[in-house]
Amino acid sequence: MIGREFQRALEDFASYLIAEKNVAPRTLIAYLTDLKQFAVYVQSILGPGTRPEEVDRTLIRRFLGWLNVLQEKKSSIARKLVALRVFYRYLLREGRVEINPVELVRSPRQEKRLPKYLPYNEIVKILEAPPPTPLGLRDRALWETLYASGLRVGELVSLNLEDVDLIRGEIRVKGKGQRERLAPLGKIAIAALKDYLARGRPVLAARGNQKEKALFLNHRGRRLTSRGVRERLDYYVKRMAVTADVSPHTLRHCFATHMLERGADLRVVQELLGHARLSSTQVYTHVTPEHLRQIYQKAHPRAREVTRKETGETRLYIEQE
Structure with missing residues (x-):
């Protein structure tokens, strides 16, 4: 259980993130989950009823050490530290604390891992695997769109019909931090989407709500979920005997890697991926x-x-x- 003072501070912080920062729902949940874990830890050390302003830098470091003992991944520890920074910056701004105890605490050094990607010939196996059935036409459009535009799976399933302009060959994407961008579509992806919209989606829509605005529908005529996309991709990967451990994000990695290998400018790829920082894109500059x-x-x-x-x-x- 979390003390009343800490709970009230977290509720006010959540309202601030929603009203002023307009953070994505998943980001909000992640922040609050990490902060509640921290609050429970603090109260186990200082006792129930501990207030956020009683936390100092030493306690923050003890918390990070405790996470290390639990063998948390460095990426998870860094994420929790980000949540604490944002939380205490908010409290400092509101005058609830006099200093930010997280300000001088360094993030753990991250392990640099190259993103997994497939050679082009294996990507083609996946792209061309779906059969000409309503679900197959949808799956072909899914894979072609992911590979053509480098979307995140969450961005893909959030697309509505109105977001797609097949005449101009582009889609309007709402990415992280609610930032909007236009993502291009190649001729093959456009053809796959046209085929799906003409012969696949109407059949799927007839099984559910005819007024559904989602671009990609599941077998019941409802909006397809991220989990549904992963399950379908797993099905094709096993069926085509493609390299194991392939996820929808792998297609995003392939998009970026293949673009750079063929001479695309790094900053252009940054814009296409929707990265706020160039450093996020530089991980794709690996070469075989x-x-x-x-x-x-x-x-x-x-x-x-x-x-x-x-x-x-x-x-x-x-x-x-």
Whole structure:
């Protein structure tokens, strides 16, 4: 249980996030979940009824140490620290605390993990797998839209019919922080969406509410959920014997990686992905050894492949004049 003072502060904070910051529902839930965990920890140390203003920097660090003992992921600890920072900045602004105890606490160093992605030939297997049934036409439109525009799965299932302009070849997307952007659609994705809207969606819509505005419908004619998208993708991945551990976010990773491999500007990809910071996009600048080798041979004026006749080996050498 959380003491009355802490509970009241969290309720006021939630109202502030909704009214002034217009945060997404999932962000709000994540903040409040993390802060409630912190409140329970604080009261286990200082006793029931502890108020937010009684927290100091030492207690914040003890909380982070406790999370480490629980073997929480560094990314989870960093997220909880962000929630605490935002919460105490709010309390400082409202005059409920005199100092922000989180201000000088450093976030844990994050492990840099390269996003998983598939080579183009395996992506094609997934894109072309769905059959020409109403659900198959929907699935084909789903995968083509994800790969063509690099959407997050939450953005995909939030699309309404009015958000799609097939004449201009673009869709209006509401991303994180309620930021809107226009995402382009390629010719193949446009064709898949037209086919779905003409022959797939009407059949699905007839099974539910005819007034449903969602672009993508489930088998009952209702808005498709993120979970539903993941389950359908799992089905095709197993069926096509594609590399394991593929999620809808993998298609977003493939979109960014394949764009950059083919020469797209990093800032353009940043805009297309809806990243607020360039650093979020830079994780996609990884290259495979083979791609690195090809770029080197193409770009360096004095590099080429030379085959040693006596050994049959093919290695990279500097061409001598």
